[in-house]
Amino acid sequence: MxxxxxxxxxxxxxxxxxxxxxxxxxxxxxxxxxxxxxxxxxxGDQGVPDLPSGGDKSIGRRETLMIRLLDRHDQDPCNRNTTRPLVINQYCKDFGKMMAKEFEMSMIGELTFFLGFQIKQLKERTFNYQEKYTRDLHKRFKMDDFKPIDTPMSTNTVLDVDESGIKVDQTLYRSMIGSLLYLCASRLDIMFSVCLCARFQADPKESHLTAVKRILRYLKHTPSIGLWYPKGASFELLGYSDSDFAGCRVERKSTSGGCYLLGRLLVSWSSKKQNCVSSSTAEAEYIAAGSCCAQLIYMKQTLLDYGVNLSRVPLLCDNESAVKLANNPIQHSRTKHIDIRHHFIRDHVAKGDILL
Structure with a gap:
């Protein structure tokens, strides 16, 4: 270069x-x-001097002015579908010219395929999916002739160490898990199932391999599922949290799950086993809500760097006891065993950063 x-x-x-x-x-x-x-x-002309405290001074003036211009025109429905594309197109052209002055590069038009991701740009929306990558997985693991199935995992599936089970090829199992984890970048529906099977990579058995193959059979039934990103979406941040109480049959730990939307756009999601054993569903939901709160605060600060200031971010939890715990600053005897770091959400609820 x-x-x-x-x-x-x-x-x-x-x-x-x-x-x-x-x-x-x-x-x-x-x-x-x-x-x-x-x-x-x-x-960027040495940054923007009038950013609020806590903002990143390294943001260029052009980037910040573009965001503010888009925000101002989005408030008027008449301008939303006319001015916004013009501003974005002009900014992309200017950025391309700036890069071409410094590097040897060529403009190849709109992005359609990148690292296994297929991008279909329509008039009013953009669709991101990994259909080609999914079909390549079936060919790679010789599952073209398998029958498709409607769900990635059965509701009564129980996965444990299975010490008496038949061992399988560890390299093959890890290769399947790694390929599916990359697919989770656009498939929220298989996130929990893949992460559950990934816990047994050290000593996989036939029961674990069967569960992974079921996920691949489900992908054969739904190869084109992806993410829709419609135009004109707002910058309102919203989070959902949930937990699978004592779902791990080995350590009896719960699993935290969350998804985060920017307007109508699904932009982030997670599924992770908790670090401690919960004694009740309320405690498991409370810990899961704390993890989601940390992600929402991070996303809120990131948006602030781009000139988008959000006051109270809603976090939806389906457990009333966990909501009461987060809104009550008093340390009760039934919650004193919960680690201090899980009370992170209480502080932000009291400050008004999070609306639980």
Missing amino acids: RGLRTSSLRKGSRLAELTPLFSPRRRIMISLFVKCTLMILSD
């Missing part, structure tokens, strides 16, 4: 001292990152 040298790093900085220790490929990546960062910051 033209114009990439490690000499662009500031002398005496910690990064400049560590760069000679990296491989040549890693040094090129670091130089590319530094050069792009300096180029974007210089194009």
